[in-house]
Amino acid sequence: MNKFMSLALIAVTAVSFAGAQTAKKSTDKKPVAMTCAVQTANKVDIAKATASHMYADYKGNRYFFCCGGCPEAFKKDPAKYAKSAHIPTPKATPVKKK
16 A cells, blocks of 8 residues: 555656646747837737847847837837837847858
8 A cells, every 4th residue: 555655646746747847838938929119009920020120129138019110219219118028139040151
């Protein structure tokens, strides 16, 4: 009976540990959309904004914009918008030499 209890405890611990690891992985996902840094009522698709260069980097963070007027407003006073939704500035990918 003692062996059974020990095995049951080990199994429960292993399942709990695996569940904790799964939960951690799900929170590491990058967002696909967020609010505009200037016009916070507007949603921005991060992939589209990145492709069209509708973003600015400020103090290690990247801010995304919904329209052409937002980058200019942000650049005039970035500290004003620094608390807006943002992600860490992505690290540059090295270019392979041929």
